[in-house]
Amino acid sequence: xxxxxxxxxxxxxxxxxxxxxxxxxxxxxxxxxxxxxxxxxxxxxxxxxxxxxxxxxxxxxxxxxxxxxxxxxxxxxxxxxxxxxxxxxxxxxxxxxxxxxxxxxxxxxxxxxxxxxxxxxxxxxxxxxxxxxxxxxxxxxxxxxxxxxxxxxxxxxxxxxxxxxxxxxxxxxxxxxxxxxxxxxxxxxxxxxxxxxxxxxxxxxxxxxxxxxxxxxxxxxxxxxxxxxxxxxxxxxxxxxxxxxxxxxxxxxxxxxxxx
Amino acid sequence: xxxxxxxxxxxxxxxxxxxxxxxxxxxxxxxxxxxxxxxxxxxxxxxxxxxxxxxxxxxxxxxxxxxxxxxxxxxxxxxxxxxxxxxxxxxxxxxxxxxxxxxxxxxxxxxxxxxxxxxxxxxxxxxxxxxxxxxxxxxxxxxxxxxxxxxxxxxxxxxxxxxxxxxxxxxxxxxxxxxxxxxxxxxxxxxxxxxxxxxxxxxxxxxxxxxxxxxxxxxxxxxxxxxxxxxxxxxxxxxxxxxxxxxxxxxxxxxxxxxxxxxxxxxxxxx
Numbered sequence: 001x002x003x004x005x006x007x008x009x010x011x012x013x014x015x016x017x018x019x020x021x022x023x024x025x026x027x028x029x030x031x032x033x034x035x036x037x038x039x040x041x042x043x044x045x046x047x048x049x050x051x052x053x054x055x056x057x058x059x060x061x062x063x064x065x066x067x068x069x070x071x072x073x074x075x076x077x078x079x080x081x082x083x084x085x086x087x088x089x090x091x092x093x094x095x096x097x098x099x100x101x102x103x104x105x106x107x108x109x110x111x112x113x114x115x116x117x118x119x120x121x122x123x124x125x126x127x128x129x130x131x132x133x134x135x136x137x138x139x140x141x142x143x144x145x146x147x148x149x150x151x152x153x154x155x156x157x158x159x160x161x162x163x164x165x166x167x168x169x170x171x172x173x174x175x176x177x178x179x180x181x182x183x184x185x186x187x188x189x190x191x192x193x194x195x196x197x198x199x200x201x202x203x204x205x206x207x208x209x210x211x212x213x214x215x216x217x218x219x220x221x222x223x224x225x226x227x228x229x230x231x232x233x234x235x236x237x238x239x240x241x242x243x244x245x246x247x248x249x250x251x252x253x254x255x256x257x258x259x260x
Numbered sequence: 261x262x263x264x265x266x267x268x269x270x271x272x273x274x275x276x277x278x279x280x281x282x283x284x285x286x287x288x289x290x291x292x293x294x295x296x297x298x299x300x301x302x303x304x305x306x307x308x309x310x311x312x313x314x315x316x317x318x319x320x321x322x323x324x325x326x327x328x329x330x331x332x333x334x335x336x337x338x339x340x341x342x343x344x345x346x347x348x349x350x351x352x353x354x355x356x357x358x359x360x361x362x363x364x365x366x367x368x369x370x371x372x373x374x375x376x377x378x379x380x381x382x383x384x385x386x387x388x389x390x391x392x393x394x395x396x397x398x399x400x401x402x403x404x405x406x407x408x409x410x411x412x413x414x415x416x417x418x419x420x421x422x423x424x425x426x427x428x429x430x431x432x433x434x435x436x437x438x439x440x441x442x443x444x445x446x447x448x449x450x451x452x453x454x455x456x457x458x459x460x461x462x463x464x465x466x467x468x469x470x471x472x473x474x475x476x477x478x479x480x481x482x483x484x485x486x487x488x489x490x491x492x493x494x495x496x497x498x499x500x501x502x503x504x505x506x507x508x509x510x511x512x513x514x515x516x517x518x519x520x521x522x523x524x525x526x527x528x529x530x531x
Binding site for chain 1: 327328329354356358360362364365366367375376378379380407408409
């Protein structure tokens with residue numbers, strides 16, 4: 001099954017059937033485009049408005065990637081701090097949890113008061129992307145095989161050697177798992193931030209285009225922007241999965257026997 | 261106790277000079293569980309000594325104390341004078357093999373065996389002859405670039421043994437290394453280990469709970485009892501006895517196993 005062409009053909013077939021069904025529903029019921037545009041109308045809008053839409057996509061993509069990069073830097077640095085001193089973990093982890101469980105959409109208006117629009121959107125994306133990196137990397141750093149730790153001690157390894165040659169490689173698969181989650185969440189955070197900012201009349205990302213199109217009842221464009229957001233999410237997920245596969249394919253169980 | 265331990269060359273087996281001695285050693289853990297109490301034992305240079313006993317009798321703890329991975333709560337652990345000097349120069353002249361292979365999954369066989377030397381600051385190129393020699397000893401030269409996941413359980417254990425041998429330790433500590441392997445692989449590795457022991461002239465302390473394995477391998481067996489853990493019996497096995505399939509099926513072997521089993525049964529009834 002893993003290598004059979006059915007693995008590719010089945011999901012593609014289902015997707016094609018859904019799109020054809022959508023087209024048929026619109027055509028048979030003579031639905032106007034401001035109620036439900038047919039897929040070909042969405043595609044036509046995508047081509048017609050490509051300049052505006054792709055520029056917006058770049059804005060959203062950039063926000064997401066910068067937030068993700070900062071989440072990696074912050075999450076890994078804090079995880080290393082947690083791993084080096086338990087007392088730091090006890091003191092700071094609850095705050096990270098509070099940051100994570102408070103819905104970012106509820107905090108966004110506050111951030112828009114104190115920060116510039118761009119910074120506020122970036123902060124929204126960073127907050128949600130930060131936690132999975134932090135918690136997974138912390139988990140990984142604490143998952144060192146005790147026997148290997150003893151072996152390092154027996155061999156007279158320094159703290160630095162133990163960190164670089166034992167703790168970081170142990171944490172790597174956990175970190176990459178967290179990164180894959182964080183990639184999707186960063187996009188969600190960016191979209192949430194843009195919507196919060198966009199309703200205030202600023203911003204130019206894809207989510208702002210969605211809000212704008214909804215106000216103008218330009219439903220085909222709304223769908224086109226939505227399509228591009230999905231596409232952005234898929235691209236990020238695929239890129240991070242590829243990264244994970246490249247790094248782990250030789251040794252980690254999660255990447256054996258073909259990709260999932 | 262020999263007055264001039266440094267004059268004694270390591271012999272494959274037999275009455276070598278004491279390499280280390282544990283006197284009245286006790287070990288209590290933080291949860292106030294007493295693992296060892298009043299343990300007296302001696303390891304002699306060049307011998308193959310097995311620590312045999314039921315689970316929880318503290319034989320693994322004794323091994324960790326010898327390795328320096330834990331400190332005794334009471335009692336003394338004394339090294340022979342020349343060994344002390346040697347350890348001052350090479351503080352890590354002890355090889356340790358765990359019950360699990362304990363390999364780094366992200367490193368190749370070569371990288372795993374390199375580890376003790378790498379941590380001592382020996383680079384890849386400089387370490388290569390020693391690594392290849394250690395892999396040669398365990399018969400895995402052809403697998404230097406394989407990753408642990410590509411190997412069978414027995415092969416992983418061989419890599420683990422090669423890693424312990426790569427620093428050419430005088431003392432090899434093994435904590436039930438073959439307990440998780442099937443019997444066929446275990447017999448094969450028993451023979452290979454004896455071959456390594458003869459070729460390297462090292463001292464081996466071997467923890468096991470298998471009577472048959474201890475009799476087959478050892479020149480001396482220390483039978484442990486539990487609660488509190490200490491040595492309850494000592495058996496010597498003719499060191500010049502060839503250890504091969506003929507020995508494994510001989511009446512002498514059967515008799516030794518019976519004797520050892522009885523000593524173990526007495527140790528388990530002792531409390």
